[in-house]
Amino acid sequence: MVRVFVTGATGVLGRATVPLLRERGHHVVTLSRSDKHDAAIPALGAEPVRADLFDPASLRLAMAGADAVLHLATRIPPTTQARRRVAWADNDRIRAEGTRNLVDAAIEADVAVVVYPSVTFVYADGGDRWLDARTADLQPLDHLHSTLAAEAEVRRFTELNPSHRGVSLRLALLYGPDAPSTAEQLRLATRGLTFLAKPRHSSTSWLWVGGAASALVAALERAPSATYDVADDEPLRNDDLNAALAASVGRRRLYSLPAAAVPLLGGNPAETLLRSHRISNRRFKDATGWEPSVPNARVGLRRLPLPGRSAPNACQTWLRPVIAALTISALAAGTWQMARRARAATASSASATTG
Numbered sequence: 352m353v354r355v356f357v358t359g360a361t362g363v364l365g366r367a368t369v370p371l372l373r374e375r376g377h378h379v380v381t382l383s384r385s386d387k388h389d390a391a392i393p394a395l396g397a398e399p400v401r402a403d404l405f406d407p408a409s410l411r412l413a414m415a416g417a418d419a420v421l422h423l424a425t426r427i428p429p430t431t432q433a434r435r436r437v438a439w440a441d442n443d444r445i446r447a448e449g450t451r452n453l454v455d456a457a458i459e460a461d462v463a464v465v466v467y468p469s470v471t472f473v474y475a476d477g478g479d480r481w482l483d484a485r486t487a488d489l490q491p492l493d494h495l496h497s498t499l500a501a502e503a504e505v506r507r508f509t510e511l512n513p514s515h516r517g518v519s520l521r522l523a524l525l526y527g528p529d530a531p532s533t534a535e536q537l538r539l540a541t542r543g544l545t546f547l548a549k550p551r552h553s554s555t556s557w558l559w560v561g562g563a564a565s566a567l568v569a570a571l572e573r574a575p576s577a578t579y580d581v582a583d584d585e586p587l588r589n590d591d592l593n594a595a596l597a598a599s600v601g602r603r604r605l606y607s608l609p610a611a612a613v614p615l616l617g618g619n620p621a622e623t624l625l626r627s628h629r630i631s632n633r634r635f636k637d638a639t640g641w642e643p644s645v646p647n648a649r650v651g652l653r654r655l656p657l658p659g660r661s662a663p664n665a666c667q668t669w670l671r672p673v674i675a676a677l678t679i680s681a682l683a684a685g686t687w688q689m690a691r692r693a694r695a696a697t698a699s700s701a702s703a704t705t706g
Contacts, residue, residue: 355571356414356462357381358404358453359423361391363530364468367564368423369395375568382413382424404449410456419464419571420457422450422501430535439494446497450504457508464516466570467505468563469498471521471556471580476626479554483631484521484578492622502578509576518570520563523582523630526648527560528655537655540596545605546624547589547596553627555592556582559651562644569639579638582630585647592648599652 355372359365360381372379373396383389383399392399402413404424414420424445428438450467457465474482475490491499502519509517526533539545547555558581566581587595589607597605635641645651 353418353571354378354380354416355419355421356417357397357421357423358449359425360395360397361388362423362425363525363527363560364423364563364567366395366529367527367560368421368567369397371564371568372421372571373397375572377419380413380417404445404452407452407455410452411459414456414460414462417457417460417462420453420462420466421567421571422453422465422467423567424449429531436493443494443497447500450501454504454508458511462515464518464571465505465508466518466520466567466574467501468567469502469519469521469578470495471523471582471628471630472623472626473499473521474626474628476553477629478627479629481629481631482580483634484580485634513576516574516576518574518576519578520566520570520635521578521580521630522563522566523556523558523580523628525560525563526557526651530560533655536596537600540600540602540605543602543604543606545593545596545607547593547607552588552590554586554588554629555648556586556628556630557648557651558582559644565644566635566639566641569641570635572639574635574639577634577638579635580630580632581635581641582632583643583645583647583651584632586629587648595649595652599655 355377357365357369357372357379358381360369360379365381369379369381379395379397380400381392381395381397382402382404383392384401384403389399389401400413402409404410426441426445427433428435428442432438454465471482473489473491473495475488477487489499505517505519507517509515524532526536536546562583563581570579593605593607597603632641632643645654
């Protein structure tokens with residue numbers, strides 16, 4: 352039995368992972384910041400201990416006797432706030448400063464392994480190529496630099512003592528019955544809409560939450576030090592995903608936002624939705640024997656309860672003209688840019704001829 356110190360135990364990943372750790376016979380101690388967390392954590396099978404990621408002394412006390420650390424804490428802003436860069440400040444601090452403090456405490460406590468879940472959104476558009484942490488090009492948006500900083504802290508943990516293990520898992524887009532992003536996707540789908548606005552033949556890799564939880568446990572128990580990619584086996588092309596989403600809510604088809612409208616709704620973070628990512632999980636499977644819970648999102652979405660269909664409501668009535676307006680704006684902006692480039696080319700040609 353291993354004593355595991357966990358942060359973020361009451362989040363989406365924590366609620367799925369802590370029970371698995373208990374099933375494997377591990378003793379789980381989880382960071383708690385409030386009476387509310389103190390009450391919720393025992394139901395997961397864990398022991399709450401008061402500490403703060405930004406109070407190194409409290410972390411050292413809480414981590415005493417721990418053999419492993421699983422850093423799951425995040426503070427992802429709601430979709431309505433995600434376009435504002437300032438809304439990501441708390442999450443950035445948890446990833447960068449919080450991970451640094453956690454690694455410092457783990458080094459002092461002589462912890463044997465630290466595991467951190469990162470994200471595959473840091474990759475540049477890969478087209479039809481399989482992407483892997485060893486070879487893929489990084490192109491993180493502003494709010495993702497902090498997760499790379501957290502990965503660097505995990506590497507520091509191993510570099511200071513090569514006998515210790517530091518593992519970062521870059522997780523694909525999480526989905527499942529308890530994931531807020533899935534609930535938002537399904538709410539849109541019930542209204543006949545989808546945020547999957549990239550070209551219909553580009554790809555997206557998803558990861559069932561239960562599969563992410565089992566991957567974290569596998570990493571903690573047996574993964575060699577490295578950065579790995581974790582996703583369902585099969586990425587789906589955009590048109591296949593839209594068809595699967597439509598089927599999951601009982602619709603024949605969904606209407607996509609124009610690509611130019613996505614940043615207008617979701618700001619800079621939403622631009623990751625426009626990239627094609629075919630994530631390879633092969634190296635992690637070879638290292639640990641892990642297998643995903645479902646082969647692809649088509650199968651996973653069928654596991655979700657069918658949302659109720661309802662008549663158009665105020666929200667739906669409001670959404671449709673907004674989507675239409677954004678579409679018109681995007682087309683107008685594109686036309687204006689084309690005209691501007693054409694005028695510039697004409698002027699350049701005329702200047703060259705005159706010269």
